[in-house]
Amino acid sequence: MATYLxxxxxAEEFAAKAEQARLxxxxxxxxExxxxxxxxxxxPEQVFGRKRAASNRASDGASSPTARNGTPLPPVYRDPKTGKTWSGRGREPSWIKGKKRDRFLIAT
Incomplete structure (x- = not known):
């Protein structure tokens, strides 16, 4: 029976031979x-796929749709007083926080 050494x-010899074969x-x-x-x-995009921003790779994996494709999401809600809009993603704006969202929906 062979010794550990x-x-x-x-194993080192086989690893060296495998590396030589690879090279x-x-x-x-x-x-080819x-x-x-x-x-x-x-x-390159077809072969390797679309590049991702470095900040997305470092994040926890939950990236927003704007970060994925570079285009902002369409607004879903509008403040009737100021005209400000919100896509429904991220932190709630103060004008909608704690209120029923139905009355702020933008008709499509």
């Missing part, structure tokens, strides 16, 4: 990927 040395295959894989991208005229 012998097995550890074998030797890497250029072939890159060439580049050829496919060129053949189909793919963009």
């Amino acid at each position: 012998e097995l550890k040395a074998q 030797s295959e890497l250029q072939t894989v890159l060439d 990927v580049r050829a496919r991208v060129k053949e189909y005229g793919l963009t």
Whole structure:
């Protein structure tokens, strides 16, 4: 039965061989990927998806729709006195806080 040190040395040897195999295959894989991208005229966004803002990646995963696509949400509520609007997301404005929201709904 092999000792721990012998097995550890074998594991390191196998890891080194695996890394050598990966490196030797890497250029072939890159060439294949580049050829496919060129053949189909793919963009980086199609291959990797849309980039996300750094603040979204660092957050707890709950990002707002405005942060996801860059466009603000349409307003759902309007203050009849001032004309100010609110999308219904985030902190309630003072003009609607504690009141029935039905009377502030914007007709669609």
